[in-house]
Amino acid sequence: MVNMTQWWALLAVVYLSIYLAATQHHRKALYPSAYRIKRGTYLLINPTFQRSVEDVKLLFEILLAGMQIEGEQHSMLIPDEELASLRSVEKLEVICEDVLPKSLSDIRRLTAGLAQRQQPLSWQDFERTVLTLVYTAQTLARLSSQQQREAWTDAVIQLFRAVQKDLRPS
Numbered sequence: 001m002v003n004m005t006q007w008w009a010l011l012a013v014v015y016l017s018i019y020l021a022a023t024q025h026h027r028k029a030l031y032p033s034a035y036r037i038k039r040g041t042y043l044l045i046n047p048t049f050q051r052s053v054e055d056v057k058l059l060f061e062i063l064l065a066g067m068q069i070e071g072e073q074h075s076m077l078i079p080d081e082e083l084a085s086l087r088s089v090e091k092l093e094v095i096c097e098d099v100l101p102k103s104l105s106d107i108r109r110l111t112a113g114l115a116q117r118q119q120p121l122s123w124q125d126f127e128r129t130v131l132t133l134v135y136t137a138q139t140l141a142r143l144s145s146q147q148q149r150e151a152w153t154d155a156v157i158q159l160f161r162a163v164q165k166d167l168r169p170s
């Protein structure tokens with residue numbers, strides 16, 4: 001009887017440890033919304049766009065074509081219809097619309113998390129940080145209020161520093 005109680009206690013401790021580790025992971029994640037199920041499909045948990053060199057080249061081409069990441073309405077616009085129609089762009093759309101932080105407070109929270117990091121970013125977080133930098137710079141370009149421009153300029157600088165820090169050799 002005692003042996004059975006010990007097994008249950010051990011099982012409970014293991015379960016709680018796994019549960020706490022999982023919640024800590026999501027709490028410490030730079031992009032916690034990447035781990036939430038979006039659009040009804042499990043495949044879009046932790047979505048990433050770049051999986052190959054061709055994907056990197058495609059992202060560069062999309063950015064050069066003038067991709068716009070809109071704010072509160074959460075829409076992504078690619079002016080080149082041919083690029084916009086590619087099936088692989090769907091994941092980029094999910095990232096831009098559902099994963100990237102859009103409010104200044106969320107971006108500040110992100111930059112604070114980036115500033116505390118000692119190790120290099122994962123390639124997924126690096127991709128998201130670069131895209132957040134693009135979004136923040138595009139938002140800054142649309143602002144007219146000097147006070148808002150200063151706040152968003154600071155966010156752009158902090159994101160740029162995080163990307164630059166990650167690109168430096170160890």
